[in-house]
Amino acid sequence: MSKRLTHIDEIGTARMVDVGAKPATARMARAGGYIRMNAEALAAIKAGNAPKGDVLGTARIAAIMAAKKTGELIPLCHPLAIDAVDVDFAYGSDGIRVTATASLTGKTGVEMEAMVAASVALLTIYDMAKALDKGMAIGDVRLLEKTGGKSGHWVAD
Secondary structure (H helix, E strand, C coil): CCCCCCCECCCCCECCCCCCCCCCEEEEEEEEEEEECCHHHHHHHHHCCCCCCCHHHHHHHHHHHHHHCHHHHCCCCCCCCCCEEEEEEEECCCEEEEEEEEEEEECCCCHHHHHHHHHHHHHHHHHHHCCCCCCCEEEEEEEEEEECCCCCCEECC
């Protein structure tokens, strides 16, 4: 059974989904990604010695700001009144894992907000540390978990 694309009407025209009749429910989405970098850049970020200052603090603020602007960035996303955005960082042997969690009580999910937050945090890390490693690689950005709404709880494999 194929699923109908919700952002395409019967004749193939892009549209914004009408969520007006949907009930407001508690919703959460968690997304993440990873940025690989050289040892010098990783050590500088850990030590707080990166040329542009507090890399992870700046990335956290950028991620929160980005989540709040998702409806302006992704054409068919609804603008949402987000209740909370949390951003966590974990050091790996060759980089940093970013995890962003967005939540609200509303009529549509916050998956895109969590993914935009994670992506912008990763891009901000790149920008803040590019003087130390222009070859940093961002990857593995994906939805990790979501709760609420008609489809309920979902966790990535």
